[in-house]
Amino acid sequence: MELVNNLDGRLLFAVPKKGRLYESALSLLQGSDIQFHRHNRLDIALCHNLPIALVFLGAADIPTFVGEGRCDLGITGQDQVAETRTAVEEVLTLGFGKCKLQVQVPARGPMKEPKELIGKQVVTSFTHLSREYFRQLEVEAFGAEAVEKNGMKTIMKYVGGSVEAACALGVADGIVDLVESGETMKAAGLAAISTVMETQAVLIRSKTPRNPKLAETIISRINGVITAKRYVLCTYNIPRTLLPRVHEITPGKRAPTITQLEEENWVAVSAMVERKEIADVMDKLEECGAQDILVVQISNSRAGRPITP
Numbered sequence: 001m002e003l004v005n006n007l008d009g010r011l012l013f014a015v016p017k018k019g020r021l022y023e024s025a026l027s028l029l030q031g032s033d034i035q036f037h038r039h040n041r042l043d044i045a046l047c048h049n050l051p052i053a054l055v056f057l058g059a060a061d062i063p064t065f066v067g068e069g070r071c072d073l074g075i076t077g078q079d080q081v082a083e084t085r086t087a088v089e090e091v092l093t094l095g096f097g098k099c100k101l102q103v104q105v106p107a108r109g110p111m112k113e114p115k116e117l118i119g120k121q122v123v124t125s126f127t128h129l130s131r132e133y134f135r136q137l138e139v140e141a142f143g144a145e146a147v148e149k150n151g152m153k154t155i156m157k158y159v160g161g162s163v164e165a166a167c168a169l170g171v172a173d174g175i176v177d178l179v180e181s182g183e184t185m186k187a188a189g190l191a192a193i194s195t196v197m198e199t200q201a202v203l204i205r206s207k208t209p210r211n212p213k214l215a216e217t218i219i220s221r222i223n224g225v226i227t228a229k230r231y232v233l234c235t236y237n238i239p240r241t242l243l244p245r246v247h248e249i250t251p252g253k254r255a256p257t258i259t260q261l262e263e264e265n266w267v268a269v270s271a272m273v274e275r276k277e278i279a280d281v282m283d284k285l286e287e288c289g290a291q292d293i294l295v296v297q298i299s300n301s302r303a304g305r306p307i308t309p
């Protein structure tokens, strides 16, 4: 009761309370210096250093809370936003929680294409997205008019978890579920035959945030943290005459910084490079004659506000 009374004027930030997005979401909050202590079993935590309250919710419920303006910001999956179909702004993709929502059938069975499931039973936690997907297949097969007139033939059945067990239990001919490594699917004797959507975690904002300025600050902080995770800073020395050869290898985020060295005709270059590409970039720089190549971790970053003339 005490906590609920203290929410007045605070920005409400919805965060997954468990599951696949939980750890990475907490790490973003930490990197953004959003300090809080979550009391045992309480799903609301007040921040010590900012007028924010964190609301811990299931990832599937977050788009509804933000869409209805009950929370101002939220972290969830793009799949959950699409499934809920509420009006929220997707302000930043976060680079984690990457997976695919796929149509799956028994691996040893005869089905090879999703249209073979038309008229059969499909089990999923994503009934809206699956219905849209199969409606499109039925329209392609029978025409829009026939589907409109007779309704859909494919039956969508909702289950909240362990979707992969549905075929073995005889409840489904196929399922629509999330796949990352494919291990769950393989262990259940299933194979993917098509992709409904690709998804990753996303920061969402209500269309009417309580404190738009603070919401902007938090978005900017989170953007800084994810940029720092995504990029490293690469620096190296090179004769000025070779600069055109390396420009394409390290174009930087905006442009590389080039500084004259004390040694005549030599320059130092520093540029941001995507972390996943750095080994390849270093090989190429070395081949082009760059020397003293260093990679520096970025602990935080800000792109800065757009410049208005």
Ligand SMILES: Nc1ncnc2c1ncn2[C@@H]1O[C@H](COP(=O)(O)OP(=O)(O)OP(=O)(O)O)[C@@H](O)[C@H]1O
Residues within 6 Å of the ligand: 016, 018, 019, 020, 021, 058, 059, 060, 076, 077, 078, 079, 080, 096, 097, 098, 099, 160, 161, 178, 179, 180, 181, 199, 200, 201
């Ligand atoms: N294997 C996975 N790899 C990467 N991201 C995933 C994976 N599974 C789910 N996600 C992402 O995390 C979101 C939440 O899924 P998760 O399975 O953690 O749900 P949950 O909140 O624990 O609910 P549930 O009670 O249904 O398990 C998904 O909507 C999706 O965006």
Ligand SMILES: O=P(O)(O)OC[C@H]1O[C@H](OP(=O)(O)OP(=O)(O)O)[C@H](O)[C@@H]1O
Residues within 6 Å of the ligand: 019, 020, 161, 162, 163, 164, 177, 178, 179, 180, 181, 182, 183, 184, 185
């Ligand atoms: O392709 P994989 O790497 O095996 O991941 C896919 C599994 O991950 C998710 O479930 P999760 O394990 O989070 O548990 P849940 O079924 O209880 O939601 C998803 O629903 C799949 O079952």
